[in-house]
Amino acid sequence: MYRIVKDLKIMNNFTFKNVTDIRFGENRLDTELAGVVAPFGKKVLLAYGGGSIKKNGLYDRVKRALKDYEIFELSGIAPNPKIDSVREGQQLVQENDIDVIIAVGGGSVIDAAKVISIAKSYDGDAWDLVLDSKKATAQMPIIDILTLSATGTEMNKNAVISNPETKQKLGTRTLRQPDVSFLDPSLTFSVSKWQTAAGAIDIFSHLSEQYFDQSEDSDISRGMIEGIYRAVIKWAPVALTEPENYEARANLMWASTMALNGTVGLGNVNGWTVHPIEHELSAYYDITHGVGLGILTPRWMKKALSAKTLPRFAAFGRHVWGLSGDDESVAGEAIQATFDWIKSLEVPTTLPGVGITDTTNFKAMADSAVAVGNLTTNGYVSLNSEDVVALFEASMNNDGF
8 A cells, every 4th residue: 555665654556637727716607607518418407406596696697507408406405415316316317317407506506426437337326436447347428516615525536325225424526537627616605604614624525634644755746735735724714704805715725625536645554534433423413514623633733643643633633723842742742733624713622512412323333433434444543443533522612621
């Protein structure tokens, strides 16, 4: 998995290709969407969530731009997208021989559209493709119109789908990234404070999962991550107080994309930790993903801090938070600064704050997180089931912060 030179883990070999055509900026949709769709065919599946795109006029804009196309609709895709929406989409694209999917929304809508895109050519249950992405053999074209800065799904192969029946929330991968992504920061002006904050925390967590890596000298990746960290920390509070501040929304949107389009994690050697743990919370309790990450991340940082990891946490404090002093004090202050920033975004910082008031499911969730995430062998620091239960328990209050 990695090479060792003088007991140091150095960058993995990698191959990088990202095929997404990014259309970043204001008011490009009306003049460019029809031409972007044209090479893919005439039958379009328009996928979206609730009623927000109808209230803000985006739905009508898309329909006008596609007036010469045959449009089928899949609406009601919920946060933490459920497999039933994917199954409904699979049926629509198969029965109507749809040519291209246009996903209008945030990560949930786009993730569902991604799995639908590989489910058209699959004869079985779409959930099979979540359990084993290798079963995918073909993929429909996808165009996305992003309305929430958070997941980075607009420029990667990842998708996360929930199955309430089995209490599972699992990640899978498609064969390629979306073909075209429209990133118009003005489309996020109407995003609520709650979703803006949760999205910013999600971006922060994506960066953390890649920054805290066992590779020693990935200076380019580390430097890029530090710059994106600083942008998110700076602009998220501005977006909360000035929701129509274009600079704030633009920086958060591009940070979302850059944090998880595959660039900043190139050469990394270990897997992710906090995401598989939070996925259990979302699977069992259907909480907002970014808020769950915000609750868990500072606790994980405290658990991960040791003599071995101290230099990385100290670098995090100096280069991200602008702290100075000896390594130990800077590392501790950086973890506290992380907690304080999350709290300043006016989201809950404990599990009871999101309605989780008992410990009944902690052991089952911990066992699943360790198994799914290979946390004992594949994380920045090794975690077993007891460690994850301890993180859940520590998240019941704000003691120590």
